[in-house]
Each structure stands twice: as C-alpha cells, then as structure tokens.
Amino acid sequence: MAKNSLVTARRVHRVRRALKAAANGRPRLSVHRSGLHIYAQVIDDAQGVTLCAASSLEKDLRATLKTGANIAAAKTVGKLVAERAVAKGVKQVVFDRGAFLYHGRVKALAEAAREGGLEF
Template sequence: MAKAKTGNERRRARVRRSIMKAANGRPRLSVHRTSQHIYAQVIDDGVGQTVAAASSLEKPLREGLKTGADVAAASAIGKLIAERAIAAGITKVVFDRGSFLYHGRVKALAEAAREGGLEF
C-alpha cells in the first residue's frame, strides 16, 4: 500500500509538475532552504545533471555573512548562482521553489538571480 503524501510533498510535486510543463527544455533553478542555510542549483533535466550550484555553506560566503539563514545570505547566493550559470552558458531558466512559498529568503534569492542576469 502506498504511503500518503504530506502537504509539503504534495505541494512540491504540484510545483514540479507545473514547471516541467512550462520549461520547454530550459534548465530549472531549484531552491532549498533549511533553518540554517540556503541552497540553489541549476539542473538540466534533459541530461539529469547539475550545471551550477551555490550554497551558504561555502567557505568564502560563511566568512562574509553573519548567518546563512537570512535574506542577505539568500541574495548573496542568488547573485553567485547567476554568475555561475552564466559562466556555464545558461541565461534562461525556470524557477523551482519546491515546497517553499515565494516569500522571504526564496523571493530574495530569485530577485538577486534576476539582477545577476538570469531570466525567468
């Protein structure tokens, strides 16, 4: 018997399903946040490979930020992931917020990635 999905799992599946329909072959910018850190990666689903990644765990960012769990850290990660994606030759992505609401740190990361040159 299949295990019932929780609310977060249902929301994540719904968001992922809708962005796969709208992607048209574009890679997705996937965001994951925890209570202490934030992570972002650009994933090419056609090949199943991560093209670029950034997180608040990286040593240069940890030294420069007060904490990895605030809006300042999220915007720094957004700028960094945009730089790395553009260096890899990707300018257009589709935003995958996962099960997280588009608010606070997730929104700050997305806006910083847009300012960094990514289109979504």
C-alpha cells in the first residue's frame, strides 16, 4: 500500500473510532467528496444499514446544478439528505467527515444538513 493511502486509511479509522465512541446509538451522516461529485448517507451502524442517501449524481439534481463539484451542489445535497432523514424519523446524527477536512464543500454540506433539520 502506498504511503499516502496508508496515511488516509489511518485518518479515516481514527475519525470513525472517535465517532463510534461518541455516537451513543445515533446514526452517522457520512460524507464522501470526489473531484466531480459529493455524496452523503445516513448509516445505522447498529443494524448495518443505510437509512437514506443523496448525491450530486441524482438525475433531478444534475438538471439543476451546473456541476457537482462546488459549494452550491454540496448545500443542495445536504438539504436533500436532511429532508430524507427527517422523513425517516432521524433527527440526531453524528457527522462523519471521513478523511476530509471540515472545510469547503464538506462544511457547506454539514451546515445545509443542520438547516434542513438534522442535529449534530
């Protein structure tokens, strides 16, 4: 394994271990950011299922967004995943940023999810 991927994997495990310790049974809002798109899903680790998900790849979002790789797309995805989670009855989550810094698109998605009704 290359050194960069090893460092990234360690960071992901470190963040996730701290989240699971602090979760107290709450589902986690996991975020993945690629060069072209952004993805978010609410995962129940106790049962091992994804409760809801949203991404900038969805057909209705692609029609309205200029690109999936900017802050506007992250805000839209954050609001959408929050709406879907609240519809499923999930209000409180823990935020899992993975290996990404809480900055830019990841921060915009988190703030939009908070505005959409999720608490973390």
